[in-house]
Amino acid sequence: MTWWWAILGAGIGCYLLKLAGLSLPARVLEHPLVEHVADLIPVALLAALVAVQVAADGTSLTIDARAAGLAAAVVALVLRAPFLVVVFVAAATAALLRLAFPGW
């Protein structure tokens, strides 16, 4: 049941965050500190998510097929591939490597 509470709480919270943006006076964004932190947070969170998603295995760090998938995604992004292609390339690279080297 706890996962249900987390889903309900975070779901309602995310909606309220959206509503707050449409309802707050625009000058809130003009505060330099808000503007500054607002730029940094998504960058930091997404970078941390990439790192953890690719290299963490429980509480240890490993390099496996996921790292190769990420490297392929970087190549796709440099070549300006659209979002879905990037995601597909990452998955396909990891899947093919695991097919070739089971257990990787």
Next chain:
Amino acid sequence: MAGPGSPLDPAERRAIVRDSLGVGIATGLYGVSFGAVSVSAGLSVVQTCALSLMMFTGASQFAFVGVAATGGAPLSGALTALMLGTRNTLYGLKLAPMLEFRGWRRPTTAHLVIDESTAMSVTRDSGAAARVGFLTTGLSVFVLWNLFTLLGAVAGNAIGDPRTYGLDAAVGGAFLALLWPRLAVPRNRVIALCAAAVALGVVPITAAGVPVLVAGGVALLAGVLTPRANGTTEGQRR
């Protein structure tokens, strides 16, 4: 659709609708991978669909199920999702003066404030055009994202180990694709590297889900302590 007395040229409206539907379809299809990843993380099909319906913001949803997949606490999942959700507050602040939704329209359209609907409306040169881009993109993503979440969740239960299909690598790729445009700013590259290093550094000593929150906290601290981006010193702006 675009409010009373819309002066929008029909050809321009058609072009905006066409582009918005394209973005909506591409994004909505991606709901398949969310559905599959979510059930493989251990959430039920109903919980997976509830996330897409209620949370409805992709990065937060992936982060949430990412915590579940690695055995983290529900609270860590919720907090990570909320921190990523703050992005939508900033989108809303930028969108509000363009969309000019009042009364009941504001709470009903607020749910559609996401990356894609913002991208397809903030660049327009009139309020009417912004509203068409926002509503067409937001509604098409909402309908398709939820439909394909259900499909992915049901299929995900049937396909077995998602690692065989590289779905775990797909999530890392998705986050990187979301991050990529922001890395054009040199300062953001430094922040991204620091955040990734901090997160990996605390992986061995904290529970799943916590490293990302720690990295977010570090960014918050860095934002408060470091000088503003070049040229915009505090107190000198207007």
